[in-house]
Amino acid sequence: MAAVIVLITYQGIGYDEGPSDPISGNVNQDVGSTPTTSGTAGESASKMAYNGRLIARAGVPIIEFNQTDYDNALDENKIIVLYFYSNWCPLCKEEFPKMTHVFNSLSSDALIGFRVNYNDSQTDDDERALASEFGVAYQHTKVIIKNRERIMKSPETWTQERYRQVINSLLE
Numbered sequence: 001m002a003a004v005i006v007l008i009t010y011q012g013i014g015y016d017e018g019p020s021d022p023i024s025g026n027v028n029q030d031v032g033s034t035p036t037t038s039g040t041a042g043e044s045a046s047k048m049a050y051n052g053r054l055i056a057r058a059g060v061p062i063i064e065f066n067q068t069d070y071d072n073a074l075d076e077n078k079i080i081v082l083y084f085y086s087n088w089c090p091l092c093k094e095e096f097p098k099m100t101h102v103f104n105s106l107s108s109d110a111l112i113g114f115r116v117n118y119n120d121s122q123t124d125d126d127e128r129a130l131a132s133e134f135g136v137a138y139q140h141t142k143v144i145i146k147n148r149e150r151i152m153k154s155p156e157t158w159t160q161e162r163y164r165q166v167i168n169s170l171l172e
Contacts, residue, residue, distance in 0.1 A: 055115055058104035062113035067126040070114060079111045079146045079170050084118040084131060086139035095140055095157050102163040108171055146170065 050069045056062035063069055065082075073080050083099055085092045096115065103113055117123040118131055118139045130136075134143045134150060144152040144166070152166070 050112075052114075056100045056103040056113065059106040060103045060108055060111045060113065062100060062103050062115060065114040065116040065127055065130070070130075073112045073114075074145075074148055077147065079144065081111070081113040081167070082130070082134070082143040082145070083113065083115050084136050084139055084141045084143070085115045086118050086120040087122060088120055089139045091140045091157055098158065098160040099163055102160055102167060106167065110171060111167065144170065 050061065050063055050072060052063040052066045052069045054061055054063055062083075070080070081099075083096060085096060099113065103111075116130060117127050118136065118141075120139075134153060136143065136153075136155075138155045140157060141153065141155040142158065143150060158166075
C-alpha cells in the first residue's frame, strides 16, 4: 500500500505574521498594513497609517515607539498611553503583558499605546528626549496624554484591573 502526499500551493496567498514578541507573546506586525481611522460620527473618517511595529493587535493598538507615529497620534488628538520599557527590567517584563491584554480587549479609535524604550540597548534619541520631556526617572513608568497635555504619570506597577479602570475612565 502506497501513500500519496499531495501538496497544493497557491502563489500569492498566505500570511506571514512574523515572529512573536517574547515579552507580550503577540505576533509582531507592521501597523502600516492596518490603518486606523479617526474622526467623529458625522465626519468623514480620515485614514492615518502607523508605521511602527504593532505589539497589541486585537483591539486598541500598542506600537513600538517612533517619533512619526507619536506625532500622528498627537495630530489625531488620541488619548496616548506611553509605557517606558527596559528590556532588562523584570517589572517591565511582568507588567507590560497586562497592559497588552487590556488593550487587546478594548475597542476604541480614541486611544493608542506606545512602548517606549528606556535606558536599554534599544533606546534612541527620540525616546531619550521623550523621557526627559515627561521627567521619567524609572522604567515601567506610564504617562498618559489627553488633548496634548500630560494628565497622569505613574511609576507604580499596575495590575490588569488598574489598567482597565484608568483607561475606561479616560474613555468616558
